[in-house]
Amino acid sequence: GAVVSQHPSRVICKSGTSVKIECRSLDFQATTMFWYRQFPKQSLMLMATSNEGSKATYEQGVEKDKFLINHASLTLSTLTVTSAHPEDSSFYICSASSTYEQYFGPGTRLTVT
Amino acid sequence: AQTVTQSQPEMSVQEAETVTLSCTYDTSESDYYLFWYKQPPSRQMILVIRQEAYKQQNATENRFSVNFQKAAKSFSLKISDSQLGDAAMYFCAYRSERSGGTSYGKLTFGQGTILTVHP
Numbered sequence: 101g102a103v104v105s106q107h108p109s110r111v112i113c114k115s116g117t118s119v120k121i122e123c124r125s126l127d128f129q130a131t132t133m134f135w136y137r138q139f140p141k142q143s144l145m146l147m148a149t150s151n152e153g154s155k156a157t158y159e160q161g162v163e164k165d166k167f168l169i170n171h172a173s174l175t176l177s178t179l180t181v182t183s184a185h186p187e188d189s190s191f192y193i194c195s196a197s198s199t200y201e202q203y204f205g206p207g208t209r210l211t212v213t
Numbered sequence: 214a215q216t217v218t219q220s221q222p223e224m225s226v227q228e229a230e231t232v233t234l235s236c237t238y239d240t241s242e243s244d245y246y247l248f249w250y251k252q253p254p255s256r257q258m259i260l261v262i263r264q265e266a267y268k269q270q271n272a273t274e275n276r277f278s279v280n281f282q283k284a285a286k287s288f289s290l291k292i293s294d295s296q297l298g299d300a301a302m303y304f305c306a307y308r309s310e311r312s313g314g315t316s317y318g319k320l321t322f323g324q325g326t327i328l329t330v331h332p
Contacts, residue, residue: 101260132318138256143304143322191256197318201248202308204258 102128104196106205113184113212120180121208123194129174130196135167138191138207150177184212215240217307219323226295227331233280234290234326236305244310247281248320249290253301261303264288266310292328300330 103126113119123133131152136144148169149157156169166188168180181188189212195202216239226232238247249261264272264281271279276293292299305323 134319141302141325141327143325144258144320146319149319193256193258195258195320200246201260201263202318202320206255206257 101201102126102196102198102203104194104203104205106192106194106208108208109206110209111211113210115185115212116183118180118182119184119210120178121192121194121210123177123179123196123205125175125196125203128196128198130177130198131174132197133171133177134195134197134202135169135177135179136193136195138193140191144193147179181210184210186212188212215242215245215307215309215321217305217321217323219303219305219326221326222324223327223329225329225331226292228295228297230295231291231293232295232328234292234303234305234328236288236290236323238286238288238305238307238321238323240286240307240309242309246308246310247279247288248306248308249277249279249288250304250306250322251299251301252304252325253298258304262290295330297330297332300328302327 105124107122133150135147147162150169150171152171158164171177193207194205218237245266247264251259262274278291280289302325306320
């Protein structure tokens with residue numbers, strides 16, 4: 101199957117700083133990518149849908165000014181957590197969509213101290 | 214809006230035995246896909262099996278098979294000859310195929326079922 105990478109796999113940042121997470125589809129072009137947040141032993145919660153060349157569509161309750169998403173090319177989407185706080189600590193997963201399925205990245209564990 | 218329900222937070226099975234994970238969903242659409250994903254301790258999401266709603270035949274992938282009951286909106290996963298490597302969290306997911314809709318391509322996940330395999 102297709103490969104999606106995420107970088108970094110783990111990041112620790114101080115409260116009030118911003119952190120960027122990259123999601124890349126390595127062997128196919130993804131017009132649509134998705135960003136999820138997952139707490140331990142819970143399901144994936146969709147945060148936003150990222151479409152190449154246009155603004156992201158955020159799910160209800162997700163602060164678009166806090167979670168900035170950019171999908172500048174068909175192989176790269178980025179999620180920037182701005183002014184991070186300890187409650188933003190979580191596991192963030194991206195996926196890239198093809199016709200028949202979504203391919204998931206390995207996830208990024210964010211810890212805000 | 215579509216919803217997906219997994220009513221079994223945890224399940225356990227003996228190695229080499231068979232286990233069935235339940236999933237029900239609610240939708241008013243006729244065209245959609247259903248998926249089972251596995252998330253092992255590494256937390257990498259792995260596709261286990263996919264079912265197109267228009268297909269009456271149940272999907273199978275080696276030891277994994279589904280029982281798709283469209284009228285009942287039920288989509289259970291059967292794991293045969295369970296192996297230690299099957300231990301993971303399993304998610305049922307729904308994807309609309311309604312072209313142009315705002316929900317096109319989005320996955321709606323169930324709550325997940327943690328599967329433990331005993332040697």
